[in-house]
Amino acid sequence: xxxxxxxxxxxxxxxxxxxxxxxxxxxxxxxxxxxxxxxxxxxxxxxxxxxxxxxxxxxxxxxxxxxxxxxxxxxxxxxxxxxxxxxxxxxxxxxxxxxxxxxxxxxxxxxxxx
Amino acid sequence: xxxxxxxxxxxxxxxxxxxxxxxxxxxxxxxxxxxxxxxxxxxxxxxxxxxxxxxxxxxxxxxxxxxxxxxxxxxxxxxxxxxxxxxxxxxxxxxxxxxxxxxxxxxxxxxxxx
Numbered sequence: 001x002x003x004x005x006x007x008x009x010x011x012x013x014x015x016x017x018x019x020x021x022x023x024x025x026x027x028x029x030x031x032x033x034x035x036x037x038x039x040x041x042x043x044x045x046x047x048x049x050x051x052x053x054x055x056x057x058x059x060x061x062x063x064x065x066x067x068x069x070x071x072x073x074x075x076x077x078x079x080x081x082x083x084x085x086x087x088x089x090x091x092x093x094x095x096x097x098x099x100x101x102x103x104x105x106x107x108x109x110x111x112x113x114x
Numbered sequence: 115x116x117x118x119x120x121x122x123x124x125x126x127x128x129x130x131x132x133x134x135x136x137x138x139x140x141x142x143x144x145x146x147x148x149x150x151x152x153x154x155x156x157x158x159x160x161x162x163x164x165x166x167x168x169x170x171x172x173x174x175x176x177x178x179x180x181x182x183x184x185x186x187x188x189x190x191x192x193x194x195x196x197x198x199x200x201x202x203x204x205x206x207x208x209x210x211x212x213x214x215x216x217x218x219x220x221x222x223x224x225x226x227x228x
Binding site for chain 2: 001004006009034036041043044046049089101102104105106107
């Protein structure tokens with residue numbers, strides 16, 4: 001089955017700096033890669049996603065890149081703000097796989113220091 | 115408001131005392147799933163359901179049961195809870211099994227088994 005590794009597990013950045021979270025996956029059939037943000041006491045919420053036919057996607061201060069050959073994808077947050085402090089999860093999804101299972105990485109706790 | 119509702123949000127129980135965590139969604143979604151979240155392990159799928167009366171095991175189904183008698187409800191049952199089931203549990207839903215996009219999560223149920 002799919003295995004998703006996520007690094008780092010914790011990340012502390014100064015407000016205004018950039019944050020980068022990296023994930024690797026094992027199943028070459030995976031073709032959809034969402035990122036979820038989990039604020040304290042809440043359920044995860046989708047913040048951005050990318051499909052395998054795209055190499056990069058951007059939404060304001062957030063961008064995701066995908067390298068299918070190397071089987072890795074990354075989340076980039078620029079000009080970080082205190083409200084970016086949260087736990088972030090990457091995930092990989094193989095469309096058509098039995099059971100429609102989304103495999104998550106282990107999560108990254110991001111702390112933005114004012 | 116479109117939402118996934120879980121109850122209870124917090125529960126402390128003792129080993130062996132049966133409990134049920136309820137999950138309800140108001141979006142007419144076909145696909146529902148249960149995850150558990152543990153530090154460093156991310157979100158791991160327990161069970162999922164692609165439609166009414168259709169359920170299947172995820173990655174960590176041992177010690178859990180589910181049922182899907184109605185489209186909106188997907189309760190998680192712990193027949194004989196053990197301390198290793200102490201965790202944060204999330205219910206989530208999707209429009210249908212072939213849909214990739216936003217997985218809607220509930221706010222979580224924190225369970226402690228003594």
